[in-house]
Amino acid sequence: MSTYKVPTMAEMAASGDSPEILFWVGCAGSFDERYKAVTQAFVKILNKVGVSFAVLGPEEACTGDPARRAGNEFLFQMQAVANIQVMNGYNIKKVVTACPHCFNTIKNEYPALGGNYEVIHHSQFLQQLINEGKVALQGGGEFKGKKITFHDSCYLGRANDVYEAPREVIKALDVELVEMKRCKTKGLCCGAGGAQMFKEPENGKKDINIERTEEALATGASAIAVGCPFCLTMMTDGVKNKDREDDVQVYDLAEMIAKDMGI
């Protein structure tokens, strides 16, 4: 029986190989029960397409994003410098990640500390695979013809101007993409950015993820697509809060593609 392969950089280096890309898994992708499924789906796609990749495995550490955004620059740089040492040690050139926070940090903030890589988000990578015809979508899968809305992640959209790649990926599934009132440059945050994921919100009259979920539900979509582990958590919680978990699903883009590919 041939199984899926998840090579690590250490294994690759030991056999004198170097992969085309490093798949940066991130903490949520490694530890969060729900997001592990996204990591696994993405790895299956990489296997199926035959992309030469590796992960850092136990050598990966948090990029430091939440520490920097909570104001702890020392801790951020400790994480960042250590990660850069590891990545430079393996002579890594190209990084793909399914987390917009990791994506933003490695792409925009690591260069100042000596880490220079080509970094792309998995939505961009999936779009490339689709455009190159490497991902053979069946199109008749469970999403065909369904109404799907996409929630823009701040660190993908406004932070890095990636708006179209995730939408192209969704459209490739032969679905009806419906936009929320606040989308793209005007997209509303899920409430988790800026290290808010790791603390209770300040006092207010409503939680941000509820506000955003209401907007998503108002589109009449049967699924909310996201491209970020924090957004996935916040939107899933929002849908549960609204008692709609039976008829509205929250998916990451990679999961949707993997499902359509039948893997």
Add this chain to the structure above:
Amino acid sequence: MSILPQIAFLLIFAAAGFFLYKRITYLRRNIFLGKKESRNDQPEARWKTMLLVALGQKKMFKRIIPAFLHLLIYVAFIVINLEVLEFIIDGITGSHRIFEPFLGSFYGVAMNIFEFLAIAVLVSCVAFLIRRNVMKVERFTKPEMKGWPTLDANLILVIEIILMFAILTMNATDQILATRGVEGYALLNGLFFSDMIQPLFFNMGDGALIIIERFAWWFHIIGILAFAIYVTYSKHLHIFLAFPNTWYSNLKPKGEINNMPEVTNEVNMMLGIPVEGSQEPPAEISRFGAKDVNDLSWVNVMNAYSCTECGRCTSECPANITGKKLSPRKIMMDVRDRAEEVGKSIDAGGPGFEDGKSLLGDYITKEEINACTSCNACVEACPVNIDPLSIILQMRRYVAMEESGTPAQWNAMFQNMETSFSPWKFAPTDRFNWADSVKNEEAK
């Protein structure tokens, strides 16, 4: 003819110029209370940003109705200032409508254009007054708008309306006098808008009309000079500062938070990485992060003086929308208020920054900065590229690194990251466990 009006004009003009100069010097000094920061890279991109965003008002057009009304006032402001040039020359030389003989029939056309714009300003200002005071558009009624900010906004609109009335009154009476053949008044080929109000003055004698015409002239020019000075005390400063403010925009990806090189050296030493010495002189470390205006960059302070308090940032802020205390507009207003307080104190020989107060604590609370999701909605929304997020993050740095005052849950997250290299408390050795099941699954 008496030379007295010319002397009076020159005196008023010189006094206004002198006062304006003092105000500009004061504002410039206040802006440079902030720390040095070089933003002179990529001049082409900077000119382009300024042309598109400030001159072209690109970002205003996300909201089409106010954008259109604002555009009318903006175009009128620029074009009518050409007429002010004529006012000034007339005032100094004692001439009347000095451009008229040179421009011939085109002068009348130009005057009609000015009048059309004056009417456009009138209509727009009335619409804006209605939006603020009758419709009470939500972003104009937030807590930080109480008192002076609301009065300031209304005053500007009312002053503009009065100034436009002065132009129309002056033109109407001027043309009646010209029709009557009074010496010194040139007959233009019909002024569409002011001709309509001429009947108001028909039964007046020449003397009375001359007085009204002169009064309107003086009122308009003195009004404009006074307005120019008023602007330096007002949120309306954006009409000038929008230009440098957009030129000095942050051109990096919005998600990037600037590196602190003074921290990097220490981190490298702690990790046993050789520090590339003597490349850069050690940055002068006053404080990590920002507690007060002098910890911020001068660009942050210029941002504050450029803010016209429109509140588009606040109306897009997810924290504010859901009832949290954070309002990006208030952050900007607080920075300006504190810079003003310190600036005035310095000028009065007072304690300046050493007055026992600070931006963080006395103006902005931790509750406000802790509510930010760093989503950049405020930055995206600002029509003149103000960056409230930069200020919020610098304050968070101060709280975290100087006060160790971050919320307990963040401290727990810090601790997890230090010990487990993840914001959650998981064993680092378990990081790769997610792959176990995939590695045993049959590949399809």
